[in-house]
Amino acid sequence: MPTEPLMNPVPTRARLREALRAMGASLSAGRLASNPIAPIQRPHAPAAMVEHDRIRAIPVRPLPPPPVVGFLDGIQRYSHEGNLGLVPVLRAHVAAMVQLREDGRLRVRAKVEKDFLVAPVARLTPAQRDRLMGLGLPVHESRAEEMVHPLVDRQRAVEEIERAREAIEHAAALQFVSDCPDFLLVVDGAIGEYPASWRAVGVAKSHETQFLSGPDLEVALTLPYGTRTSVFARTGSAGRKVHTWYLRLWPWEGEDLLYGLVRVERNADDESMAAATELSGWLLSERTPLSSPDGRWDRLLYPIHAVEESLRAQAGSWA
Amino acid sequence: MWLGLPFRIPHSALRIGTMTQPTAIPIGRVVATEALPSSAHQFHFWTATDTAIGIGAIVRVDGPDGRVVHAVVVDARAYSDLMTPLHDVLAAEGDPAGAAAPTRRTEIRLWTANVLRQTPEEPVQPVPLSEVRLATADDVEVALRMDGYLRGERPSGIPVGLYSAGGVTSPIFVDADFLLGPESAHLNITGISGLATKTSAVEFLLSAIFQHFPAHKGRVAAVCFNVKGPDLCFLDQPAQLTEAEQDMYRQLEIDPQPFEKVSYYAPYRPDGVNLNTLRSCPELVGSVEPLTWGLREVLDYHEVLLNRDDVDAKADAFIDFLADRVVEKEFDDDWGGKHRVRSFSDLERLFRAIFDGLEGQGRSDMWRTHHIATIRKVRNRLLNISVRCKGLVTDDGGVSDLPFGAFEDRRVYVLDVAGMDQLGQDLVFTRVVSQLREHLERRDLGVEHVVVFVDELNKYAPQDGPETYVRKMLLDISERGRYLGLVLFGAQQFRSQVHRRVVGNAGTVVFGRMDLDELATPGYQVLSPATKLRLATLPKGELMVRHPHFTQPVFLRFPRPAVLNGRGGVERFPPSPDVSFADAVARQLAQLDRGIAPARVKDLIDGRREDDVRRALLATRRARPRPRDILGFFQSKLPAAVPRQNAERPGAGTHAVVRPLEDPYAD
Numbered sequence: 001m002p003t004e005p006l007m008n009p010v011p012t013r014a015r016l017r018e019a020l021r022a023m024g025a026s027l028s029a030g031r032l033a034s035n036p037i038a039p040i041q042r043p044h045a046p047a048a049m050v051e052h053d054r055i056r057a058i059p060v061r062p063l064p065p066p067p068v069v070g071f072l073d074g075i076q077r078y079s080h081e082g083n084l085g086l087v088p089v090l091r092a093h094v095a096a097m098v099q100l101r102e103d104g105r106l107r108v109r110a111k112v113e114k115d116f117l118v119a120p121v122a123r124l125t126p127a128q129r130d131r132l133m134g135l136g137l138p139v140h141e142s143r144a145e146e147m148v149h150p151l152v153d154r155q156r157a158v159e160e161i162e163r164a165r166e167a168i169e170h171a172a173a174l175q176f177v178s179d180c181p182d183f184l185l186v187v188d189g190a191i192g193e194y195p196a197s198w199r200a201v202g203v204a205k206s207h208e209t210q211f212l213s214g215p216d217l218e219v220a221l222t223l224p225y226g227t228r229t230s231v232f233a234r235t236g237s238a239g240r241k242v243h244t245w246y247l248r249l250w251p252w253e254g255e256d257l258l259y260g261l262v263r264v265e266r267n268a269d270d271e272s273m274a275a276a277t278e279l280s281g282w283l284l285s286e287r288t289p290l291s292s293p294d295g296r297w298d299r300l301l302y303p304i305h306a307v308e309e310s311l312r313a314q315a316g317s318w319a
Numbered sequence: 320m321w322l323g324l325p326f327r328i329p330h331s332a333l334r335i336g337t338m339t340q341p342t343a344i345p346i347g348r349v350v351a352t353e354a355l356p357s358s359a360h361q362f363h364f365w366t367a368t369d370t371a372i373g374i375g376a377i378v379r380v381d382g383p384d385g386r387v388v389h390a391v392v393v394d395a396r397a398y399s400d401l402m403t404p405l406h407d408v409l410a411a412e413g414d415p416a417g418a419a420a421p422t423r424r425t426e427i428r429l430w431t432a433n434v435l436r437q438t439p440e441e442p443v444q445p446v447p448l449s450e451v452r453l454a455t456a457d458d459v460e461v462a463l464r465m466d467g468y469l470r471g472e473r474p475s476g477i478p479v480g481l482y483s484a485g486g487v488t489s490p491i492f493v494d495a496d497f498l499l500g501p502e503s504a505h506l507n508i509t510g511i512s513g514l515a516t517k518t519s520a521v522e523f524l525l526s527a528i529f530q531h532f533p534a535h536k537g538r539v540a541a542v543c544f545n546v547k548g549p550d551l552c553f554l555d556q557p558a559q560l561t562e563a564e565q566d567m568y569r570q571l572e573i574d575p576q577p578f579e580k581v582s583y584y585a586p587y588r589p590d591g592v593n594l595n596t597l598r599s600c601p602e603l604v605g606s607v608e609p610l611t612w613g614l615r616e617v618l619d620y621h622e623v624l625l626n627r628d629d630v631d632a633k634a635d636a637f638i639d640f641l642a643d644r645v646v647e648k649e650f651d652d653d654w655g656g657k658h659r660v661r662s663f664s665d666l667e668r669l670f671r672a673i674f675d676g677l678e679g680q681g682r683s684d685m686w687r688t689h690h691i692a693t694i695r696k697v698r699n700r701l702l703n704i705s706v707r708c709k710g711l712v713t714d715d716g717g718v719s720d721l722p723f724g725a726f727e728d729r730r731v732y733v734l735d736v737a738g739m740d741q742l743g744q745d746l747v748f749t750r751v752v753s754q755l756r757e758h759l760e761r762r763d764l765g766v767e768h769v770v771v772f773v774d775e776l777n778k779y780a781p782q783d784g785p786e787t788y789v790r791k792m793l794l795d796i797s798e799r800g801r802y803l804g805l806v807l808f809g810a811q812q813f814r815s816q817v818h819r820r821v822v823g824n825a826g827t828v829v830f831g832r833m834d835l836d837e838l839a840t841p842g843y844q845v846l847s848p849a850t851k852l853r854l855a856t857l858p859k860g861e862l863m864v865r866h867p868h869f870t871q872p873v874f875l876r877f878p879r880p881a882v883l884n885g886r887g888g889v890e891r892f893p894p895s896p897d898v899s900f901a902d903a904v905a906r907q908l909a910q911l912d913r914g915i916a917p918a919r920v921k922d923l924i925d926g927r928r929e930d931d932v933r934r935a936l937l938a939t940r941r942a943r944p945r946p947r948d949i950l951g952f953f954q955s956k957l958p959a960a961v962p963r964q965n966a967e968r969p970g971a972g973t974h975a976v977v978r979p980l981e982d983p984y985a986d
Contacts, residue, residue, distance in 0.1 A: 065421045104423040288410035288420040293402040303422050309400065 026222070028256045040208045047211035050243055051230040051273050055216035059227050060247070063281030070109060070176050070185040071303040072098045074169040075311040076161050078118070084128050086148050090118040090157045091137070094165040095311045096172035098185065099303065106306055110175035112168050118157040120144035140164060166193070173198065188304045191265045192236020201279060202242075202265035205299035207258050211244070223261065225251040228280040231272050234265075243272040247280045249287050250298050260298040345450035346370055346485070347430065349380060359434065362390065362446035366428045368397075374849045375863075375874035376484035377454035377462050378432055382447030386439070389454060389462030390432035390446070391871045393847040399424035431847070435462040435870045456489035464868040468494040477531045478571040479524060479864060480875030490571050491875050493827055495532055497867045499539065499768050503826030504801030507776075508862075509814040515831025516859050517810040518550045521772055522880035524808075528770065529729040530573055537767030537804070538728035542721075542755065544748060544773050545735045549597040551772075553888030554731055555581040555606075558881055567878035575881040580730035584610040584721060586711035586739060586747075591933045592903035595710055595738040597885075600892035605910035609937065610711060610734065611719045614662050616750060617704055617712055618642050623742075623749045623788045633693045634700075640689070641697075645669065652676060653686070663705040663714045670698040708743045714930070717937045723754050726765030741778075745789050748779065752792055752805075759803040768804040771796070776811040780818045790818060797824035815840040828865040830872070832857045846872075900929060904936055911939065912949040923954060931958050 011019065017027055049055075074096035081091045095113035099106040121129055121141040132139055142157040170193065176185055177198050184199050191202035211234050212220050220229050229246040236242060242265045250260030264279060266272060283301070291297045291305035347366035351357040362380070366372065372392060380388040401407055401424060411417045434446065438461070459482055460466050469476045469492055476492030483489075497503040506524070508517045525541050532539050545551040557577045560568070568575040585596035585607050593599075594607050621638055641660075644650065650658045650669070654676035658669045673686055673694060684691045705712045721732055734751065736744045752771060758764035773779060773793075780793040796807045797820060809825070811817050815837060822828070833854040837843075843851060853874065854863060860879065865872040883891065898906065904924055905917035924932045935956035939949060946952035 062418060064418075101422055104419075104421060106422060106425075282421075285418055285421055288407075288418070289401070289422060289424050290406040290410040292406040293400075297406075302420075302424075306400075306422070306425055309425065 026257075027254060029254060029259075042209050044213075045209050045211050045234060047244075048233045049230065050233050050268075051245075051276070054230075055212060055219045055232070056230050057219060057223050057227040058230065058277070060277055060280040060284060061226075062285040063278060065282035065285060066184060068100065068102050068180075068183050069303075070098045070100050070180060070183050071106070071188075071301070071307050072096065072169060072173050072176070072185055073188040073304050073307040073311065074165050074172070075308060075315065076165040077315060078158065078161050080154060081117075083150075084119075084124060084132075086150065086153075087119055087123045087128075088150065088153050088157060089132070090154070090161070092116055092118055092140075092161045092164065093315055094161065094168045095315065096165070096169040097307050097311050098172050098176040099307050099310070100176075100180065100183070101303055106303060108310070109179065110172045112171045112175065114138075114164065114168055116140050116164065118142050118160050120153055120156065123148075170194070173200065186301070186304070188301075188308075190236070190242075191267075192234070192240055192242055193238060196240060196267050198267075200267070202244075202263075203283065203301060203304070204263040204265065205296060207261065207263065220246045221257045221261070222252075223248040225249075225260065226284065228264075228276060231276050233268055241268045242266065243268045243276070245276050245280070247283060249284065255298075258299075262299050345452050346372060347378070347451035349446060349448045349451060350429075351445075351448055357446045357448070359437070359443045359445055361431060361433050362388075363429055363431050364451045366430060366451070368426050368428050370428060371485035372430070372453060373484065374853045377435065377459055377482065377873070379452045379454050379458050379462075380446055380449050381452070382449050384447070386437065386444070386447060388437050388446050389435045389458060391435055391462075391873065392430050393433045393871070394431035394849040396429045396431075397426060398429075399426045433871045436464060453485045453487060455487060459487070459489040459491070463491065463866075463873060464870075465492050467868065468492070468496070473533060473535060475533055475536065477524075478527050478573060480862060480877035481567055481570055482873060482875050488570065491864070491873060493864070493866045494868055495528075495536060497826050499528070499532070499536075499770070499806050500801035500804060502801075503867050505797060505807045505809070505825040506827040506829060507814070507817075507822050507825035508808070508810045508829040508831065509812070509833070509837075510831025510857075511834055512812055514859060515812075515833070515857075516862075517829075517831055518774065519860075519880050519884070520829060520831065520862060520877060521808055521810065522551075522554065522882055523877050525731065525770065525772075526578065526881065527571070527573055529578070532729075532768075538726075538765070539768040539770065540726045540728065540766045541731045541770040541772060542751060543731060543733045544744075544751075544771075545733055545737050546744060546774050547737050549737075549885035549889050549894075550774075551733050552583070552596065552598040552735060552885060553603075553883035553892070554578045554733060556883035556888060556891070558879065558883050558887065560879060560881060564878040567876070568881070571878070575878070577882040578731050580727060581606075582722075582730060582732045583607040583735060584733065585735040586610045586708075586743070588738075588897060589709040590897070590900060590903070591710065591713075591929065592900055592907070592936070593897040596735040597737070597889060597894045598735065598892070599894045601895055601906070603892050604895070604906075607735070609719045609940070610721075610747070611713050611717055611937065612711060612750070613713055613718050614660065614666060615646055616718060616720070617708075617746070618646060618701075620746060620750050620753070620788075621701070623745050633690070634697050637689045637693050637697050638701075640687070641666075654679070663702060663712070667698075667702060670694070670702075704742075707740065708746060711739065711743050711747065713933075717934055719937060719941055721751060721754070722765070723758050724763055724765060726758075726769070728766055745779075745787070748773070749789055749792055752796065756796070756800075756803060756805055759805055766804075768806060770806045770808050772808040772810075774810045776809040776821065777813055777816040780809075780821045782816050782818050793821050794818065797821045813837050815842050826867050828872075830854055830857075830863040830865075831861075832859075900932075901925075904932055907936060907940065908949055908953060911945070915950050919950065920953075923950075923957070927957060 021027055076094045078090045078092040080088060082089050093115050097108060098110040100109040116138040117132065118140045119142065121139060122144045140160050142160040145152055173185060173194060184201055187200050187202045189202055189204055191200045194200050210217060223229060223246055225248050227248055231243050231245045233241050233243055244263055244265045246261060246263050248260055249262060252259040266275060286301045289302045291300040291302045294300050294305050347364040349357060349362050349364045355363055374392055374395060376392045378390055378392060454462060465476065468474060475495040477495050477498055478490050479493050480491050481488050482491050498506060508520055510517055528539060543551050555577050560575055565575055583598055583606055585594045587593065587609055588595045594604060594609060596607055598604060598607055646660050652658060652672045656672045660666050660669055677686055677691055686694060705714050734747060736747050755769050780790045796805055800807060814822055835855050838851045838855060861874060861876050863872045863874050901921045901924060905920035908915050908920055935953050938956045939953040942952060
């Protein structure tokens, strides 16, 4: 009598991880998750090698940071306040701040904030529009899709809020650069939208867009702790070229690939290679103090965290 | 200037109205959370990390509704946004000596303040979430409710020190009605010996009282018991004060001068002519009056000297019999002898007559219903007193005492009993205080208020231990003294070891540098940990004061007293070694009349009995008005000279009659 082949028993988690290790995998933390990952709008973008032909890992040593540095961050908050028919009306608060660090102490040097309403104004009746305008808050128009969809409409409104936040950050940066043109400004994120005349350094901690591929990407994403990659160039949305490189702030073994990994940006010029090592060195020394309890502490610089906390605290009841 | 004024009205008394204006710059903000809410008696606020305030600072909160809250800072905390210490370890990679963090963590200074006063007083509400400002001098006055007794036609403030915080310095006054009675009274000061500056504080405070006690409240004097060292022996000698100390005196409106009127009293040494005091430098010893008492003075206070274990009801009855029927009365023994007992020597003669009579009679052990064993026991106890307290208690009835009935306004009477044993100190304290109380009750002491300063209260009124006459007396003063004007200023190292009714009745309580073990006792539970820590680290010259008008204790500084301290006094006026009997007599007479040659005195007393000389010397010293011819007066008080061999014959004189007892407690 024919018999069915025996099914392999389900391996335990420990056996699975051991098997993966035997296969040459680098094991992650293995944290349980259940939330879906939001769709990534721009997963890839082009880059050009600058420092070397291929990406390499370059050791860096911690260096003391410049005595005076500015740190920029911004926040956004919104609430869905209601609907006029099917048209959503959101109230938003965006704020950006630059704190100047001198003798280890952070002090507010520039701050810009704005409260406004967001709605797909095109869908409102003239009477509704007039009444909304008369409420005392500026009204930003979000994109109105052809077909009404409450979630998409809200998504478009949030996109408008993000744009407003970026504009506010830009305004705060401008204020700081005007007041303190000689000091470096460390920005939470990319600097592609900023004029090349500003002494801005971007520290990107989200890696939605990848500029490298193949072995270069593998070298970048498996960088050992305390190393940076070769400098490469990317082009911002306004067509401005910036020089960028990855830097591993914390050992990632036992965690995921992006753990402790930041991407640093600076203006594209001939000094980038030397600056990359120096900048990486003092960014390494910025690991302390730790920006806990923020969950992104492995990539979030403490001064940026402090600026963000200040903005959140000052936003008051928006919390 | 200040001199000549019986009392002073502080400048602050001239202010009108109680509402003060806030200072311009807030130093903090009140915060309240569900876990850390504001209440009507306590609130929390944060400040910049480099704030000038500290524990003990007085602050002010102005509510949006016009409510003003004054409070004193009692606790402080600081923390950063560090979630767990482990994160700091991680950031430093486990190396404490690693590179310093380029950014300082966000840090908070969170203060806790206890409410001193809310204006208006009603309704009582939680402290509003408003800005916090440092209290101005006017605020301090309102916060401590000093406006109630510094203003008006009859201010009654006594300056006790300077409050200082955040650049604000303000004099602190206590209410004379609550320091010296009748509303409340007594002051208790506690702290570690040598660091708490208890004696200095009392000296300063007495000076403040003498200069600021309002004339309309009557006359005031002080009686100080110097129980150890030379602490209080130089109150009439000036100290060298620094400019800063003089400035403190200016702010407190006190003239930095030593006490103008001081009287010193000290018993003799056993030789009966050298005074038992460290104020024995030839320049000063002339201002020390001898303190000597006779049988009557001692018998009235036999309870101090004879404890309950010694004296049973039978002995007590016999002592009462002696006091009522024998002492200073014509008395016939049952064997034909007549006695008039005025001194211990007379008493010994009576006892001898009784024993001889009973022995001769041979048929009874009873005399006047008292058993011979009881009589022997009482005789041993009483005559032993003249041995143990020799120098204070005279065999021959000579008395030199405080001027009860003629006390002077704003005079300090110092009784230097530091050289006496405990029994003698107890006797002096009990009798002096009893006399003060009796005279105050009769309103014939000479002053209406007397401050009695006693150090080492834990020895005289201990919380535990047997019930002693001294402790009962201290309890009596504490509980009833304020109605009489008898005010106790007590000091001790450990407040917890003093009877709680003594310390509990003190209206004003002062704390100097404290011992942490003492602070851990239940009596200090109401103090915050930070306040306790400040108490444990208080520098010299700083105190914490509790007063009935102050809702919370307040920290303050006081200037060094303007009088020479004990150590400085002994260095400047070194005590003289005891001199021979003849030299001592000559020296004392020379102090009364500088023209008297010592050789003449020595010739005069040569060959005379020492007791006769002592009596004549005492009579000369105490003669009022003072004789113009001191030596002549002295000579007139000496009995006719007798040959030396007779004077020294055993049993011939008083000195030989009162024999030291080998076992003074034997039955």
